[in-house]
Amino acid sequence: xxKLITHSPILIxxxxxxxAFLTPLISRVNQKARDVLVIxxxxxxxxxxxxxxxxxxxxxxxxxxxxxxxxxxxxxxxYMVPMRIILEVDAMSIFMCIIWATVSLAAGxxxxxxxxxxxGRDRFYTLLLLMVGGVFGMMLTGDLFNLFVFLEIxxxxxxxxxxxxxxxxxxxxxxxxxxxxxxxxxxMVLFAIGIFYAQYNLLNIAALGQVIQYTMLDKxxxxxxxxxxxxKLGSVPLHMWVPDTYAVAPANxxxxxxxxxxxxxxxxxxxxxxxxxxxxxxATVGWIVIILGMLSMFVGVTMAVLQTDxxxxxxxxxxxxxxxxxxxVGVGLAVLGQPAALDTYGIAAMSGGIFHMINHALFExxxxxxxxxxxxxxGTRNLNEMGGLAHNMKFTAILFLLxxxxxxxxxxxxxxxxxxxxxxxxxxxxxxxxxxxxxxxxITLAIFVKAFFSAFTGQVLPKYKDVREAxxxxxxxxxxxxxxxxxxxxxxxxxxxxxxxPAADALINQAEYISAVVGG
Amino acid sequence: xxxxxxxNVPFLAVAMLIGIAFYIILSQRNLIKxxxxxxxxxxxxxxxxxxxxYREGGVAPIYTNVPxxxxxxxxxxxxxxxxxxxxxATLALMLSMVVHIYRHTGSVDAEKSRTMKG
Amino acid sequence: xxxxIVRTISNILILFIFIYxxxxxxxxxxxxxxxxxxxxxxxxxxxxLIVAFGSQSIHKSLREHHLSILESxxxxxxxxxxxxxxxxxxxxxxxxxxSIFGRIPPTGPxxxxxxxxxxxxxxxxxxxxxxxxxxxxxLLVMALASSMTEMDE
Amino acid sequence: MAALEFxxxxxxxxVWVIVFLVLIAGAYLLRSRGQKKYKKGTAQTxxxxxxxxxxxxxxxxxxxxxxxWGFLQALKGYYDPTVKAHTGIINDYMIWFTAIVTxxxxxxxxxx
Numbered sequence: 001x002x003k004l005i006t007h008s009p010i011l012i013x014x015x016x017x018x019x020a021f022l023t024p025l026i027s028r029v030n031q032k033a034r035d036v037l038v039i040x041x042x043x044x045x046x047x048x049x050x051x052x053x054x055x056x057x058x059x060x061x062x063x064x065x066x067x068x069x070x071x072x073x074x075x076x077x078x079y080m081v082p083m084r085i086i087l088e089v090d091a092m093s094i095f096m097c098i099i100w101a102t103v104s105l106a107a108g109x110x111x112x113x114x115x116x117x118x119x120g121r122d123r124f125y126t127l128l129l130l131m132v133g134g135v136f137g138m139m140l141t142g143d144l145f146n147l148f149v150f151l152e153i154x155x156x157x158x159x160x161x162x163x164x165x166x167x168x169x170x171x172x173x174x175x176x177x178x179x180x181x182x183x184x185x186x187x188m189v190l191f192a193i194g195i196f197y198a199q200y201n202l203l204n205i206a207a208l209g210q211v212i213q214y215t216m217l218d219k220x221x222x223x224x225x226x227x228x229x230x231x232k233l234g235s236v237p238l239h240m241w242v243p244d245t246y247a248v249a250p251a252n253x254x255x256x257x258x259x260x261x262x263x264x265x266x267x268x269x270x271x272x273x274x275x276x277x278x279x280x281x282x283a284t285v286g287w288i289v290i291i292l293g294m295l296s297m298f299v300g301v302t303m304a305v306l307q308t309d310x311x312x313x314x315x316x317x318x319x320x321x322x323x324x325x326x327x328x329v330g331v332g333l334a335v336l337g338q339p340a341a342l343d344t345y346g347i348a349a350m351s352g353g354i355f356h357m358i359n360h361a362l363f364e365x366x367x368x369x370x371x372x373x374x375x376x377x378x379g380t381r382n383l384n385e386m387g388g389l390a391h392n393m394k395f396t397a398i399l400f401l402l403x404x405x406x407x408x409x410x411x412x413x414x415x416x417x418x419x420x421x422x423x424x425x426x427x428x429x430x431x432x433x434x435x436x437x438x439x440x441x442x443i444t445l446a447i448f449v450k451a452f453f454s455a456f457t458g459q460v461l462p463k464y465k466d467v468r469e470a471x472x473x474x475x476x477x478x479x480x481x482x483x484x485x486x487x488x489x490x491x492x493x494x495x496x497x498x499x500x501x502p503a504a505d506a507l508i509n510q511a512e513y514i515s516a517v518v519g520g
Numbered sequence: 521x522x523x524x525x526x527x528n529v530p531f532l533a534v535a536m537l538i539g540i541a542f543y544i545i546l547s548q549r550n551l552i553k554x555x556x557x558x559x560x561x562x563x564x565x566x567x568x569x570x571x572x573x574y575r576e577g578g579v580a581p582i583y584t585n586v587p588x589x590x591x592x593x594x595x596x597x598x599x600x601x602x603x604x605x606x607x608x609a610t611l612a613l614m615l616s617m618v619v620h621i622y623r624h625t626g627s628v629d630a631e632k633s634r635t636m637k638g
Numbered sequence: 639x640x641x642x643i644v645r646t647i648s649n650i651l652i653l654f655i656f657i658y659x660x661x662x663x664x665x666x667x668x669x670x671x672x673x674x675x676x677x678x679x680x681x682x683x684x685x686x687l688i689v690a691f692g693s694q695s696i697h698k699s700l701r702e703h704h705l706s707i708l709e710s711x712x713x714x715x716x717x718x719x720x721x722x723x724x725x726x727x728x729x730x731x732x733x734x735x736x737s738i739f740g741r742i743p744p745t746g747p748x749x750x751x752x753x754x755x756x757x758x759x760x761x762x763x764x765x766x767x768x769x770x771x772x773x774x775x776x777l778l779v780m781a782l783a784s785s786m787t788e789m790d791e
Numbered sequence: 792m793a794a795l796e797f798x799x800x801x802x803x804x805x806v807w808v809i810v811f812l813v814l815i816a817g818a819y820l821l822r823s824r825g826q827k828k829y830k831k832g833t834a835q836t837x838x839x840x841x842x843x844x845x846x847x848x849x850x851x852x853x854x855x856x857x858x859x860w861g862f863l864q865a866l867k868g869y870y871d872p873t874v875k876a877h878t879g880i881i882n883d884y885m886i887w888f889t890a891i892v893t894x895x896x897x898x899x900x901x902x903x
Contacts, residue, residue: 010728014717021713024706067729126710145599152606156613163617169624170635176551176617177881183558183610184545184885187565188892190603191538194565197596198572216900223896227888237887240877244636281903288895303873306638306863308855348797383855388848412804412811417795424797446859454855459848490804493794545885554881582670605674605769612776619783630880637879 001051006071008052009064009087012045012097013137020129027122035112038125042108042132046101053094057502061516062089063142074517082204082517088142090513091502095354096139096266098499099361102484103259104132106477107252110369113473114252114376124164131157131256138263142517144193144275145203147267148186151232154260155182162249162257174248177241178257185228192221192228205275206517209510214279222280225271226288232264235326236295239319243307246315247381251372252477254311255365258318262357265322269329269507277510278337286334293326294433297440304447308383310371313451314364317407320440321360327437328353328422329507331429336508345425350504351496352421358499359406359414359488366403366481370396373470373478374455383451388460392467397456399478404448406485409441414485417492530571537564551618551628555611562607570600639692648690655683663766667755673765680766681773693781705775712768719757719764731756 004011019041027034056062064071064087074082089097111128115121134153141147159182163175193203195217202208212218227238234242242261246254272285300320307313332350335341373396374389375381390397406413409420419441427434470478488495506513537560544557573596581594618628625633639645659679666672688696723730733740733756743754752759794803829835838845845851863870 007724007728014721014728018714018717018721021710021717024710025714028707064727066727067723067731068727069730071727145602149602149606152610156606156609159617160613163620166620169621172617172620172624173633173635176614176621177884179610179614179617180554180558180881181884181888183614184561184888186606187558187561190565191568193599194568194572197569197599201593203595219899220896223892223899227892227895230891231888237876238884238891240879240884240887241881244879247636281899284899284902288898299873302866302869303877305859306856306870306874312636386855387852411802412807417802417804420802421795421797424800450855450858454853454858458852461848461852490808491793492802492804493796496795542885542889546882546889549880549882551881580670582668601674608773612780616776616780616783619780630882634879638874638877 004048005051005055007064008048009062009089009140010066012048012052013087013133013140015048016041016045016129016133016136020126020133023125023129024122027125031121034122034125038129039105039108039112041129042101042105045132045136046105049094049097049101052089053098056089056091056094057498060090061506061512063087063516064089075519081202081207085146086142086204086206086517087140088206088513088517089140090516091499091506092266092269092354092504093139095358095499095503096263097136099262099358100132100135100139100259102481103255103361103365104135106365106369106480107255109480110255110372110474110477111250111252113471114250114372118165124161127157127161127164128253128256131161131260135256135260135263139266142205143203144196144205144208147205148190148193151186151189151264151267152182154263155179155186155232158182158253158257158260161253162245164250164253168248170244171248174245178245181231181241185232188224188228192224195221195224204517205270206514209275209277210514210518212276212279214276218276222271222276222285226268226285229264229268229271230292233261233268233322234296234319235292235322236299236319239296239300242319243303243312243315246318246368247309247311251311251368251375254315254368254372258364258368259361261318261322262325262361265325265357272333273336273507274510274513282336283334286330286332286336289326289330289333290433293323293328293330294436296320296323296326297437298323301440301443301447305443305450307447309381310374310383310386310451310455311368311381313383313447314367314371317367317444317447318360318364320444321356321364321407323440324419324422324437325353325356325360327426327433328356331426331433332504332508335429341429342508345428347501347504347508348421349425349429350507351500352418352425354503355421355492355496355500356415356418358495359418359485362481362485362488363403363406363413363415366399366478366485367407369474369478369481370400370403373474376474377467377470378464383454386455386461387464388456388458389464389467390456391460392464393456393469395475396470396478397452399482400456401452402482402485404452406489408445408448410445412489414488414492414495417489417496421492421496530567530574534564534568534571537561537567549630551621551630551633552615554630555614555618558614559607559611562603562611566600566603566607569596569603572596573600639695640690644690648686652683652687655686656680659683659770660766663762664759665750665752666762666766667758668750668752673762673767674769676762677766677769677771678773680770681777684770684774685777688777688781693778693785697778697782700774700778702775702779705771705778708771709768709775712764712766712771715764716761716768719761722757731758733757733760 019037023034026037063074065074066085068084074086076083115124131154134150137150138147159175159179162178163172165171196208199217200208200211231238297320300316300323304313304316328349332346335346406415409415423434423437541557541561541564548554573592575592578592579590581591621633622628627633659676662671662679663673663676720729723732739753739755739759741751741754743751793805794801
């Protein structure tokens with residue numbers, strides 16, 4: 001068991017990758033076995049995440065050096081700095097892993113039924129598992145170049161998955177847009193990594209964080225990193241690919257892409273907090289993040305009002321919700337240098353934002369999955385053509401409503417708890433930001449009233465007389481997500497204390513992150 | 521790294537490549553040209569990385585023909601190689617998507633072939 | 639399908655290209671090169687064949703799904719070798735000191751001892767397999783796709 | 792365990808759920824006191840539109856693009872340029888990216 005915990009960081013990455021290349025071979029033998037393999041792999045990754053999480057919350061940061069003679073030997077004997085690829089797992093990384101494990105398991109179960117009629121499913125599952133491995137890698141790595149590699153792995157597999165149903169023109173277009181913006185963003189990240197390497201001859205985040213100076217070149221690198229990650233997480237005004245991509249991808253892939261965007265948010269926070277830390281002018285960078293967040297909230301929700309494509313509408317709402325996270329963590333970043341302010345509201349804002357991250361992934365994932373059910377049964381994403389579907393799809397309607405209410409911040413669901421935490425703490429930083437946040441939340445409710453009204457309510461339209469309820473596996477994956485949503489809504493204090501607060505602490509505590517690798 | 525005119529030439533080339541690439545990406549509506557621009561951007565970044573590996577007086581890290589003290593650290597080479605591999609994969613994926621777009625819409629123009637906006 | 643001269647020359651040339659690619663793959667731990675470079679050289683040989691003989695006739699003997707099996711097995715071997723070291727650490731070079739590729743390389747100028755490197759030659763081989771299969775599949779599929787559109791119009 | 796605390800304030804969903812359930816029970820009590828003596832399937836349960844025939848189902852349902860028409864109309868000055876900015880052309884996305892990177896770098900240089 002100890003051995004398993006020691007090796008679990010790499011196993012979480014390597015097992016999905018191994019399974020990814022096993023699927024094409026196995027699906028030649030038996031299709032059923034392939035499906036079982038995919039779900040087992042996802043469940044196994046989730047299990048490893050849980051045992052690693054227990055260890056990390058008990059014993060602190062966990063490092064794993066690839067190829068060394070011992071996993072914790074970060075710096076080889078004759079060297080002064082870490083040379084090998086190091087995986088560094090702290091409470092923040094494992095928090096992201098929990099999100100990803102949950103959503104990818106739900107999406108995997110969903111795709112068993114959703115992708116049934118597609119051809120070339122062995123390639124679909126290969127790409128899906130590659131994406132799972134790539135995103136896990138991004139969360140667990142402690143090395144900047146490795147971050148770039150895993151970013152590209154998840155981008156390539158994600159782009160291919162978006163365009164998987166090549167018979168739809170818009171799917172290919174969405175995939176192309178996704179892959180182009182990912183490539184440009186990733187190359188800019190690589191350029192910034194080159195700048196770091198030129199100055200410090202280091203690639204490890206912790207070792208770089210120890211020596212970073214915030215010179216002129218570091219500022220250029222910071223601009224590239226922050227904006228490249230902001231583009232990949234879909235923050236306004238770099239958000240325009242989000243609705244194009246999310247709307248056309250298969251619904252399960254959209255739920256996964258949503259989390260893979262959040263990983264870029266994680267990478268952004270990692271850059272700002274663990275890499276630069278207090279060396280940068282926290283007020284400036286904090287306000288840049290806050291402004292990106294405010295713009296995302298406002299433009300995202302107002303653009304969602306006029307959408308008539310259900311998945312585009314939810315995609316714009318995603319932009320809006322990620323704005324909340326940027327706002328909350330930006331407030332934490334802006335007061336990073338002031339311990340008094342950090343104690344009174346900074347940490348609370350950050351735990352609110354981080355709590356909102358998991359809520360965001362869960363309820364938006366649920367909404368996308370429910371919208372996917374509509375597409376699967378009705379054959380359109382256009383809200384103008386829908387109506388009265390709740391008569392035949394009662395459970396889908398209830399689950400969609402649950403996701404919508406959670407997203408709009410209606411008590412007692414989880415969205416309310418995290419948004420309340422954000423409002424309460426941001427209000428002490430700047431009251432106007434909190435008030436705008438509340439207004440945006442109200443408009444969020446309005447857009448979901450529109451979506452729910454036009455899709456589900458009213459008398460059943462004659463052409464949808466024979467529409468049936470969602471298939472069982474799709475229903476199962478949606479129910480998994482909704483149970484977690486309700487649980488988080490009823491016990492928010494538990495989640496904040498157990499998961500969100502340690503993650504916020506881990507981000508703020510740069511010294512601990514550095515000393516885990518460099519020592520001393 | 522010594523500050524002399526010849527040593528800055530690669531960096532000038534990097535700046536030119538990235539500049540050309542961004543010009544193409546920003547101005548060319550033809551999707552094939554856009555993908556070419558991305559290829560040039562990747563080459564520019566790769567050239568930047570490989571230039572960082574240069575150390576005056578160092579020898580290429582090939583194990584069979586060097587006295588060991590003079591070897592440069594092969595990290596930038598490894599990075600460049602990885603990034604080339606990734607660039608190959610992305611370019612192939614993008615080109616195949618462009619082929620599909622051309623099949624569907626009969627155009628490789630970013631404006632004419634788009635189906636979504638707003 | 640190109641002229642007879644081209645086809646004959648490429649028939650001769652292809653052997654040299656393949657041998658050179660395999661040489662680069664197998665000497666990856668000694669000289670510049672390795673799995674990716676060698677695989678790319680071999681795939682360029684496949685590209686020569688596609689140009690000379692046309693994608694349709696190549697497709698008769700070289701199918702994508704065979705290539706995809708080859709590619710998956712290359713990746714599996716690579717990850718399997720990485721897993722082989724898990725008794726100590728993932729990616730640990732467990733063959734060093736053993737009788738297979740286990741010698742310690744000599745320092746200083748020397749002609750190169752191929753029996754060194756531990757798992758690295760095997761990993762090069764696996765990567766080479768994956769890259770040659772993957773790149774050939776990409777080239778083949780793209781050539782087929784473009785020749786099909788020509789036939790449609 | 793369930794409660795979130797912020798200084799003096801707190802939020803306890805369990806209390807909220809209990810209050811909500813009590814209110815639901817009250818509403819149900821009120822509803823159960825209502826009139827039960829109507830006949831299903833007759834004119835008593837049909838739509839009444841000044842004696843006219845109601846329109847077919849398709850026309851009765853308000854389409855999605857008509858919802859919030861007033862809101863969109865009132866904010867036309869904001870919506871027209873915003874929608875125009877979402878061109879759907881990948882080059883424009885890249886122009887935004889370049890512009891924002893430049894702006895951020897300039898801000899970081901000037902402010903620090």
